[in-house]
Amino acid sequence: MAAPKHAGPRARARGELEVATPEILAKGLQTGEIHAAIGPFPDHQPNISYQPIYSERHALYCGRGHPLFELPHGEQPSEVLNDQTVAVRSYLRDIEFTTLSNIKIGATVSSMEAQVILIRSGRFLGFLPVHFARSWIERGEMRELQITGLGWESRFWLALRKRPEPSQIVQKFSDCMLAALG
Numbered sequence: 001m002a003a004p005k006h007a008g009p010r011a012r013a014r015g016e017l018e019v020a021t022p023e024i025l026a027k028g029l030q031t032g033e034i035h036a037a038i039g040p041f042p043d044h045q046p047n048i049s050y051q052p053i054y055s056e057r058h059a060l061y062c063g064r065g066h067p068l069f070e071l072p073h074g075e076q077p078s079e080v081l082n083d084q085t086v087a088v089r090s091y092l093r094d095i096e097f098t099t100l101s102n103i104k105i106g107a108t109v110s111s112m113e114a115q116v117i118l119i120r121s122g123r124f125l126g127f128l129p130v131h132f133a134r135s136w137i138e139r140g141e142m143r144e145l146q147i148t149g150l151g152w153e154s155r156f157w158l159a160l161r162k163r164p165e166p167s168q169i170v171q172k173f174s175d176c177m178l179a180a181l182g
Helices: 022-031 112-120 130-138 168-181
Strands: 036-039 048-063 084-089 103-109 125-129 142-145 152-161
Touching: 022 036, 022 048, 022 152, 036 168, 048 112, 048 130, 048 168, 084 112, 103 112, 112 125, 112 130, 112 142, 125 130, 130 142, 152 168
Parallel strands: 084 103, 084 125
Antiparallel strands: 036 152, 048 125, 048 142, 048 152
16 A cells, blocks of 8 residues: 555545565565555564454365375375375465375465466365365365364464554554454
8 A cells, every 4th residue: 555645635545455475475564565464474573563354264175186086075084195295385384284294295386376276287285275265166176185183274464564653544444454354
């Protein structure tokens, strides 16, 4: 969000919406290039304030054509994942597979969209938010693997730079976002 050059009684703000990894968003907040950001932010920075706004459930998926796609529905033991190849998001890598030791990371991506492409290829497993995966599930292109002990909640935060203090327009934006999403 950029501030207007001449702040008069009818001043307007211009908003820009960027999609980026949590690391890029945090860096932009630190440098002042970004005034507000929403994301999972697994690593909290000292000069950024974080307000929780929502969380989303993540589940493990495979695409049609993957050997695990035809598993019977219902809870499966984690051993079915031994030696499987997974695609992970770079900023979630430590969260996604902390409980598994016998998997192979075959690809690292920076977005869910790239991860979906790899999962749908039938060659990779990967975690996705349940709401995000729904349309591919409904079309029979992917399925959730219900593995004992897997799945997790990702908390999303509204992040603002602490110093210098956010402008009035950024604070108003933050208040509106918290009211709408919090």
